[in-house]
Amino acid sequence: MKIAILGSGNVAYHLAKMFKEKNIPISQIFGRNEKDLQEISEQFEIPFSTTELADAELYFIAVNDDAVAAISKNIKNQNSLVAHTSGSLPKEILEGNYRKASFYPLQTFSKSKMLQYSEIPFFVEAENEADSQILENLALKISEKVMKSDYEKRKYIHLTAVFACNFVNHLFARAKEISDSQHIPFDYFLPLIKETTLKIEKIEPKLAQTGPAIRNDEKILQLHEALITEEEHLKIYQVMNESIKKMYEL
Amino acid sequence: MKIAILGSGNVAYHLAKMFKEKNIPISQIFGRNEKDLQEISEQFEIPFSTTELADAELYFIAVNDDAVAAISKNIKNQNSLVAHTSGSLPKEILEGNYRKASFYPLQTFSKSKMLQYSEIPFFVEAENEADSQILENLALKISEKVMKSDYEKRKYIHLTAVFACNFVNHLFARAKEISDSQHIPFDYFLPLIKETTLKIEKIEPKLAQTGPAIRNDEKILQLHEALITEEEHLKIYQVMNESIKKMYEL
Structure with a gap:
């Protein structure tokens, strides 16, 4: 052929x-x-x-x-x-x-x-x-x-990939803005990032969740909101934490 | 000692x-x-x-x-x-x-x-x-x-980690809800996820961004919004895309 x-x-x-x-x-x-x-x-x-x-x-x-x-x-x-x-x-x-x-x-x-x-x-x-x-x-x-x-299914595959990859990369870019603002080398976060993605090969992501939102740790959530100076960071911070709380019915 | x-x-x-x-x-x-x-x-x-x-x-x-x-x-x-x-x-x-x-x-x-x-x-x-x-x-x-x-710096390290890891894991969990809804095995996305994180070891995340938002592809963005049925998914989709557009001044 x-x-x-x-x-x-x-x-x-x-x-x-x-x-x-x-x-x-x-x-x-x-x-x-x-x-x-x-x-x-x-x-x-x-x-x-x-x-x-x-x-x-x-x-x-x-x-x-x-x-x-x-x-x-x-x-x-x-x-x-x-x-x-x-x-x-x-x-x-x-x-x-x-x-x-x-x-x-x-x-x-x-x-x-x-x-x-x-x-x-x-x-x-x-x-x-x-x-x-x-x-x-x-x-x-x-x-x-x-x-x-078929195209119907492919659309959802693409949408899933946007969440799992395009948005994930954007979180890395926003995270780097925060570490840059404090002169913390972003390289220091790479082992943690690698481990976060290796983990979901063994544990499904819903069960692997950690962080202040799933602990419902209002003190830390408020402390973080007070630290954030950029509007887009704050929007992401609030929407993601709300979504985590809803997923686990907190 | x-x-x-x-x-x-x-x-x-x-x-x-x-x-x-x-x-x-x-x-x-x-x-x-x-x-x-x-x-x-x-x-x-x-x-x-x-x-x-x-x-x-x-x-x-x-x-x-x-x-x-x-x-x-x-x-x-x-x-x-x-x-x-x-x-x-x-x-x-x-x-x-x-x-x-x-x-x-x-x-x-x-x-x-x-x-x-x-x-x-x-x-x-x-x-x-x-x-x-x-x-x-x-x-x-x-x-x-x-x-x-010091504690001042450590707070920002922790905040960066929340964006780069806790929120990233939550995106994986939300992505899996979308693929599950269409009976697409989430395993199929693991090579793409792995590659997304390997990439930022070589290219800084801001330069590695791909996807419909950075292409300013309104047709796909609207198509995706029409596909999404869950309120939390839609909020994340909109906030992340807006944030991408702002970062690249689109």
Whole structure:
């Protein structure tokens, strides 16, 4: 089966890398950014083009959400299967006369950061069972965790990821503002942060909760509110503590 | 120097363990819970008592915040140095005629969970430089990261930890409610969570931010708000996204 990748960003790079590692040949990598394409091309020995999209049976579109529809118009082969890799778009975003699909790896990708691909969950959706099987079998060569997921479910997967990752990272950023304001190196918190996430691999997060709110320690909660000087910090502090108290019916 | 530990919980257990690993002898472990004391006593070959506190030159009080003042009254030796291990209490909480101090390891401890003690930051405060040196030197045998920290600073360290750990864990708990509601195994998010925290060891969190809010993707933000059915989820979703937008001036 001839496979092509459209895109040259973080996801495209890691798709090329994971297929290469499993000896799944990629016919071409196609996109606008010649420098990025060349880098991927050299590293994984895949031909690239910025002008002529090669004919293939399976296309992966791994570009920013905003660009998916536009780039999908380049595909003219009506006998092909085309999958985008976005968590938040329906497969119908693809514009063309071909079979449409979604192939969503649940991970945050950076070119510079190595990953264990076998741990990454892949969520697959296609128009029919045969296409779904093609994508599931491909994903199963890379990972142990492959699931069917329609757009309805994918939306919730993405929402969960926003809470568990985007918001978590923002808490780290806000926490660093507090430690910076007192000249406390943020590095000092990294072992605690690491342990907090390691813990939920063994204990479910609801049972692992600690801190002043779950102890209903009003003295500390008031002391903290008096320490906080930034409005956004105070809003987060109050909403999170209220939510903790409600979860445990305190 | 004769050292005793008061308490038999998670922190007391790990204090005993870290001292044992460095061949620092502990004269006694003292507390109320005989079963827990016996376990620590057997594992680390330390005498224990529930009734008679041994005479020592240095006492560590590693009990719940609420119990620190009461248990500190057991110490009668006026020539001793007494340090509690709480992040949120001043050293003056200790009640007795002895030199008072604080010895705060910044980590979340569970008996069942092994830890790299050398990575744990220790924050030390004492009444005078000689006592501070005693505690700093002891901490330096265990960890590379030892800092002086008065109560003023310790309060901010604790506040930072609440954002970076207690609130982060609560986001995991709320995220799991969303994935549970759609029968998506929460395990599927663990590689993504792990990667989110590994990333900030290399990139500062403000620069690592991803997600719909920082892209100012109103379509996705509205779609997510329409998906959310729980009031607490919606409050968190809105406050966190607003805070992200403010941080990046969107």
